[in-house]
Amino acid sequence: MSGRSYQVRTFGCQMNVHDSERISGMLESAGYVPVAAGETPDLVVFNTCAVRENADNRLYGNLGHLYPTKKANPGMQIAVGGCLAQKDRGTITRKAPWVDVVFGTHNLHRLPVLLERSRHNAAAQVEIAEALEVFPSTLPARRASHASGWVSISVGCDNTCTFCIVPSLRGKERDRRPGDVLAEVEALVAEGAVEITLLGQNVNSYGRSFGDPGAFAKLLRACGRVDGLERVRFTSPHPRDFTDDVIAAMAETPNVCPQLHMPLQSGSDDVLRRMRRSYRRDRYLGIVERVRAALPDAAITTDIIVGFPGETEADFADTLDVVRAARFSGAFTFQYSPRPGTPAATMDDQVPPTVVAERYQRLVALQDEVSLAENRAQVGRVVEVLLAEGEGRKDEATGGRSGRARDGRLVHLGPNARAAGATTALGDALPEQAKAAALAQLAALRPGDVVTTVVTYGAPHHLVAEGAPLTARQTRAGDLWEAARETPGASRPSVSLGMPGVGAPPAPKPADGDAPAGDTGDAEHGCSASGCGGAASPETPGSTELTGPVRSAAGAVAGAGAQ
Numbered sequence: 001m002s003g004r005s006y007q008v009r010t011f012g013c014q015m016n017v018h019d020s021e022r023i024s025g026m027l028e029s030a031g032y033v034p035v036a037a038g039e040t041p042d043l044v045v046f047n048t049c050a051v052r053e054n055a056d057n058r059l060y061g062n063l064g065h066l067y068p069t070k071k072a073n074p075g076m077q078i079a080v081g082g083c084l085a086q087k088d089r090g091t092i093t094r095k096a097p098w099v100d101v102v103f104g105t106h107n108l109h110r111l112p113v114l115l116e117r118s119r120h121n122a123a124a125q126v127e128i129a130e131a132l133e134v135f136p137s138t139l140p141a142r143r144a145s146h147a148s149g150w151v152s153i154s155v156g157c158d159n160t161c162t163f164c165i166v167p168s169l170r171g172k173e174r175d176r177r178p179g180d181v182l183a184e185v186e187a188l189v190a191e192g193a194v195e196i197t198l199l200g201q202n203v204n205s206y207g208r209s210f211g212d213p214g215a216f217a218k219l220l221r222a223c224g225r226v227d228g229l230e231r232v233r234f235t236s237p238h239p240r241d242f243t244d245d246v247i248a249a250m251a252e253t254p255n256v257c258p259q260l261h262m263p264l265q266s267g268s269d270d271v272l273r274r275m276r277r278s279y280r281r282d283r284y285l286g287i288v289e290r291v292r293a294a295l296p297d298a299a300i301t302t303d304i305i306v307g308f309p310g311e312t313e314a315d316f317a318d319t320l321d322v323v324r325a326a327r328f329s330g331a332f333t334f335q336y337s338p339r340p341g342t343p344a345a346t347m348d349d350q351v352p353p354t355v356v357a358e359r360y361q362r363l364v365a366l367q368d369e370v371s372l373a374e375n376r377a378q379v380g381r382v383v384e385v386l387l388a389e390g391e392g393r394k395d396e397a398t399g400g401r402s403g404r405a406r407d408g409r410l411v412h413l414g415p416n417a418r419a420a421g422a423t424t425a426l427g428d429a430l431p432e433q434a435k436a437a438a439l440a441q442l443a444a445l446r447p448g449d450v451v452t453t454v455v456t457y458g459a460p461h462h463l464v465a466e467g468a469p470l471t472a473r474q475t476r477a478g479d480l481w482e483a484a485r486e487t488p489g490a491s492r493p494s495v496s497l498g499m500p501g502v503g504a505p506p507a508p509k510p511a512d513g514d515a516p517a518g519d520t521g522d523a524e525h526g527c528s529a530s531g532c533g534g535a536a537s538p539e540t541p542g543s544t545e546l547t548g549p550v551r552s553a554a555g556a557v558a559g560a561g562a563q
């Protein structure tokens, strides 16, 4: 049936964001259209996450909420896919019999057929595959951003971190061939993208399956030869597999961004051992040191879990030491809580929640202090910013623009972008005339355009550039964004590609850009972006809703991942 409208609601990590782009693309290939703002869709697809605490309660809450709408619209269909669907399978239709289709992480491509069959048979269809049937990257996609694209280089994970349920839901690592990856990168650039994030649970193990352990470094260098590709990011590396050839490729390939999101998880060797993460703090800090030597301006971010079973005060002190030594510009921080189905959930010495919460607050306070110092050190620097939609919630009110610097830091531009009362190292407000000139210049810029500007203020989770841009370049991605805006139903939600902000407590709601969007304070395990815990961006209008914690690079984990 053609012309049916759809909406995809995405929970969880960047891998799910990527899958949702494929789900949307497949549905549009099958004749579905994005639902118009304010209308009830004929189809709602939940792309779920099993990592977060109470993920199932949240899903059933959402499904319950939708039940009256479905009852009032008998032709409406509801589909549930993603990690929770892979895990709960038939339970979903038992608990919510008004769900029409349940599909897993390995068979996204079956969704249109299952919807059709469910309509024809007037019965729910539950189909979960145990192994990947079609690499999601070969499916059509409806990209969330004109300027930035995710390119999956692998799916699944061969590691067995004891806090993580991902391997059992996403399966063993499967690598795409480098030629296929590059062809997709080139196609995206031909469509107007200027920024690519290579995505995998463990990008450093890429290539082992086809006998080339140096494949990831070669892939970075090959991306460097793609004409028109200005920014290459990746997520996530694993400290165990991180090799110096990758550092050299990062340093010697001009379009690879000076940014690294490398999950630490714990600074204690004992805790790392119990997590079954086969690197130790010295190895981790050695990689940080070599990255800083090769890329002195790199912004390095991480994921940290507080309160893993058996974590002592001395273990936690080790984590704080690493945070001080590594000088992360941002971190996704997590309070550990047991996840059913993971080995850590049944470990004896669970840390009391009050102790976890107290340590967590100390970690956040320290990381905030480090992030603030690192961002203040940026004041006076010239940065190049790729403007993006949805990065600055106050942009409309302030007349400003927002985007990411090459190192992934979030930058708010405009004379009114600094929070009231904040002081700056560069002196105070601009003269009125300069303000008006800056605002006029910014007003002409679109998401996807690129500016250079001077940083005038550093907050813990963002930078501010109050003056007029030094240079401004309109791009094809900006043109496409503008054209899409003119076409009803064609506007695209934005997806942040940045670094993680620091894990501030979940409430109250942060000020614009002043804390990582999302609820990084909630407990989950720590593979933040590519597959395990990262997420998407907030408030995304259009047909794809991204729900859940935001992992944004300067807070990039642009995607981050397992590791």
Ligand code: SF4
Binding pocket: 157, 158, 159, 160, 161, 164, 165, 166, 167, 201, 202, 238, 526, 527, 531, 532, 561, 562, 563
């Ligand atoms: S935490 Fe990351 S590396 Fe570890 S098992 Fe999970 S996905 Fe793999």
